[in-house]
Amino acid sequence: MLTESLLRQLDSLYHEGVAHDAGTGVRRERRLNITPDTGRFLYQLVRFGNARRILEVGTSNGYSTLWLAAAADDIDGRVISLDIEADKQTAASAQLAAAGLDHCVTLFRVDASAWIAAAPDDAFDLLFLDADRSRYAGDWPHLQRLLRRGGLIVVDNAISHAAECAGFLDLVAATPGYVVETLALGKGECLILKA
Numbered sequence: 487m488l489t490e491s492l493l494r495q496l497d498s499l500y501h502e503g504v505a506h507d508a509g510t511g512v513r514r515e516r517r518l519n520i521t522p523d524t525g526r527f528l529y530q531l532v533r534f535g536n537a538r539r540i541l542e543v544g545t546s547n548g549y550s551t552l553w554l555a556a557a558a559d560d561i562d563g564r565v566i567s568l569d570i571e572a573d574k575q576t577a578a579s580a581q582l583a584a585a586g587l588d589h590c591v592t593l594f595r596v597d598a599s600a601w602i603a604a605a606p607d608d609a610f611d612l613l614f615l616d617a618d619r620s621r622y623a624g625d626w627p628h629l630q631r632l633l634r635r636g637g638l639i640v641v642d643n644a645i646s647h648a649a650e651c652a653g654f655l656d657l658v659a660a661t662p663g664y665v666v667e668t669l670a671l672g673k674g675e676c677l678i679l680k681a
């Protein structure tokens with residue numbers, strides 16, 4: 487549930503991330519969190535779509551994971567979140583525990599592409615992609631495979647990093663059976679529905 491205390495935690499984590507990112511030029515150290523409006527939107531999507539099986543690619547310090555987990559917890563759902571950086575995963579784990587949401591989230595420290603390639607078919611209702619955009623096109627055959635029919639992929643940074651997303655989104659547009667729309671929300675959220 488989006489309790490007052492969770493909303494306070496999210497607000498503080500977001501502002502801490504913005505301040506931290508402003509102070510470092512080292513990309514791998516940056517939090518690079520989604521925006522709060524994107525967090526609320528993800529919460530709405532999970533609840534409205536009753537998306538109980540969620541895969542997040544790119545955990546960072548757990549800001550977006552908290553939004554997804556809060557929604558998943560309301561519907562007895564679960565989130566799997568992947569990140570390659572151990573220190574980020576440690577930070578995310580602490581945030582989830584502080585929010586009392588660790589019971590519905592599994593964090594894996596892995597290379598996302600390798601994990602996705604080994605995941606079973608039809609395993610997820612919702613995929614949230616917020617990691618290495620250069621990998622998405624290569625991951626596309628597996629992303630299609632592990633998303634159930636009627637499931638949704640949300641791609642962050644579709645506007646803020648449009649050029650980096652273009653190859654992947656062109657590939658998606660050329661694939662039959664998907665309905666695609668990009669929303670001017672946050673950093674640009676592209677929604678890909680498996681029809």
Ligand SMILES: C[S@@+](CC[C@H](N)C(=O)[O-])C[C@H]1O[C@@H](n2cnc3c(N)ncnc32)[C@H](O)[C@@H]1O
Pocket residue numbers: 517518519520543544545546547548549550551568569570571574596597598599616617618621
């Ligand atoms: C934009 S940040 C994620 C932000 C997070 N979704 C949020 O809003 O709070 C991208 C994350 O992807 C991770 N990442 C980059 N390449 C990866 C890969 N190949 N496999 C797994 N994680 C990766 C980075 O370590 C980083 O934490």
